[in-house]
Amino acid sequence: MARQKEFDRDEVLHKAMEVFWTRGYEGASIQDLVQHMGINRQSIYDTFGDKHSLFLQSLDRYREIQIRKVFAVLERPGSVKRNLRRLFEEVIARALSAEGRRGCFVGNSMSELAGRCKATADRTCSSVASAEKIFRRALERGREQGELSRVRDTRAVARFLYCNLQGLLLLAKATGDRKLLSDVVKVTLSVLD
Numbered sequence: 001m002a003r004q005k006e007f008d009r010d011e012v013l014h015k016a017m018e019v020f021w022t023r024g025y026e027g028a029s030i031q032d033l034v035q036h037m038g039i040n041r042q043s044i045y046d047t048f049g050d051k052h053s054l055f056l057q058s059l060d061r062y063r064e065i066q067i068r069k070v071f072a073v074l075e076r077p078g079s080v081k082r083n084l085r086r087l088f089e090e091v092i093a094r095a096l097s098a099e100g101r102r103g104c105f106v107g108n109s110m111s112e113l114a115g116r117c118k119a120t121a122d123r124t125c126s127s128v129a130s131a132e133k134i135f136r137r138a139l140e141r142g143r144e145q146g147e148l149s150r151v152r153d154t155r156a157v158a159r160f161l162y163c164n165l166q167g168l169l170l171l172a173k174a175t176g177d178r179k180l181l182s183d184v185v186k187v188t189l190s191v192l193d
Helices: 009-027 030-037 041-048 051-075 080-095 105-114 118-144 154-174 178-192
Strands: none
Touching: 009 030, 009 041, 009 051, 009 105, 030 041, 030 051, 041 051, 051 080, 051 105, 051 118, 080 118, 080 154, 080 178, 105 118, 105 154, 118 154, 154 178
């Protein structure tokens, strides 16, 4: 008779996500994963497959959690410009925290693996597309409300905002300069005027 698993799959997957997000794919050893996940090697292999498969599942988990968490502000009623400003201000605040210095797991994964791993490229591009849709919906709502009447190409502006958000997170990993980051946001959001 097979033994039943004695751990919560989602909980240990979340712990694996934390390891990969902090250390990257190459920097995370199986021993790091075993220690942080609190399960043995064989349980990792039996439940998630090899390290690469676990990494990809961790990337999926990040997308499920973070996209909702980060972009929820854009779904709030009221001024779209104000909500976009809040989004960028919240991102700066998080990025300057100790935990935030890790950057974005999607952006980190693009940088580390997407150029040589199709599965990572596919997942990260899918995450980018999801974020773009959220930005675009907000921009279209702003146009409907008359607040963003000068924004003609919502797809291009959504892409621009997302790229700048990723750049901001990358820059925040290297610097704790709030003024520098705020200047980037100021210029980024000027595209809405």
